[in-house]
Amino acid sequence: MQAVANSPIIGAVMLPMRVASVERPVEDVKLFTLQALYGERLPPAEPGAHIDVHLPGGEIRQYSLVDCGDALHQYRIAVKRIKDGRGGSAWLHDTFDVGHEIMMSPPRNNFPLDETGTDYIFIAGGIGITPVLPMIERVEMLGRRWTLHYAVQRHEHALFRKVLSDYGGKVIFYTSRESNPSRLDLHAVLSAAQPDARVYCCGPAPMLQAFRHMTANWPSGRARMEAFEALEESDRSGGFVVELSRSGLSLNIGTGQTILEAILEAGVDVPSSCRDGVCGTCETRVLAGVPDHRDVYLTVEEQDAGDRIMVCCSGCRGDRLVLDL
Ligand code: FES
Incomplete structure (x- = not known):
């Protein structure tokens, strides 16, 4: 058993986890302690990192990790109940409890600490x-x-x-x-x-x-x-063309429509979850054109690179985008 507990989980795309404890440190906030299903050592986490929690209904929610380090055997996340939210925090507060299992991503860090400062x-x-x-x-x-x-x-x-x-x-x-x-x-x-x-x-x-x-x-x-919620409206200004290189389709994005909606309407499948630029599920490679980023998922540097776009919320700075779809 000791050998399993000290073995790290390496290269996993998803982590099967179990709730070890639940606390309620302040009103409307629950603090969940999660451990790997078989007690293995978890992937390291840097300060500022978050994980994607995959809820049973298919939705994905991001939560920051309270603990960081190289040899973690548990992750802690604090979840605030969002009144009039989309239901994720309510489910975690009302249903998710000690012993329950859930899938989550390894830590990702969009909020890295620059340690060179004084x-x-x-x-x-x-x-x-x-x-x-x-x-x-x-x-x-x-x-x-x-x-x-x-x-x-x-x-x-x-x-x-x-x-x-x-x-x-x-x-x-x-x-x-x-x-x-x-x-x-x-x-x-x-x-x-x-x-x-x-x-x-x-x-x-x-x-x-x-x-x-x-x-x-x-x-x-x-x-x-x-940020863990959208800070600006999705781009629905339209008036540009999106070319899907692998499908060979050219779509005119109309006013009131997001790129994702136009792509789905054309019968091309793109995975999506939050549709708010938060979760990263709809991330798509940009082959040509300049995205008008509206998401809070990519870092500023990643947005400036211009080679990826969240099609659920972002638009186009110009008249044409070519996507790897
Ligand atoms: S679906 Fe979540 S970022 Fe686009």
């Missing part, structure tokens, strides 16, 4: 603390200067509050709905950042939209953010 600023809102926690643990271990600005509605909503409080003045809590509210002033935090500071942000869509807007002209790699 100064770090982390900004988190609510459940967005999840990928940030292993990052601050890492920079603390490396002996770097860092500050975390963590915004929640009330003190009792702060996830990992005890762990974070142990860092003393390096962690600044903001509570918008206490009797004496203290609000995070994103503009002030970013304006005060040292020119060489690395800044990382994860939180609700309005926070990320503001962050993206305020750091739009910053040098590449200095400001990074992680």
